Amino acid sequence: DAGITQSPRHKVTETGTPVTLRCHQTENHRYMYWYRQDPGHGLRLIHYSYGVKDTDKGEVSDGYSVSRSKTEDFLLTLESATSSQTSVYFCAISPQKGINEKLFFGSGTQLSVL
């Protein structure tokens, strides 16, 4: 199994509070991703990183920010959580992008915003 650790695994928070989710990899892969998974929508890309301090927006980036200060760590921050951000969040890593992209996923973080 790819060495990907997400923390926390579960979190309950209140509307308006800041939340940070962490993804840590031991594979030294260049690309890291944050997805959210909701019933009926599948996995949707929030943000991704193609190197230290290099990030870009995905399909559903509004309300989220990311940071990657080290190759192994990718943080997802909800500056002011809303109930619509209740979801399961997955971190993924990949050694390359495009046609040969292979995503390895963490076990997910279940976030509930009350």
Add this chain to the structure above:
Amino acid sequence: TQLLEQSPQFLSIQEGENLTVYCNSSSVFSSLQWYRQEPGEGPVLLVTVVTGGEVKKLKRLTFQFGDARKDSSLHITAAQPGDTGLYLCAGAKNNDMRFGAGTRLTVKP
């Protein structure tokens, strides 16, 4: 509207039966992947198909990429309870990977 439509959404069958699930789109993809996800875990890559018409087999699972690279199917022969899970297809297009909503398969013993 999903870029990739998967059907059926839910499928419940008895052990030993055969089944096919589908992944369809109006877009052309440079490659298409299938993942399986079990409860409480992240998706795990099963296969990548790249060439139109390509067929790949993984034990009892057969994956096919459509000739026009717009659709794909996954056929499982003699399904087992261990095949239970959420099957997701994902298409690579313009350096982006887009996922379908998945087919949730339950195989009853």
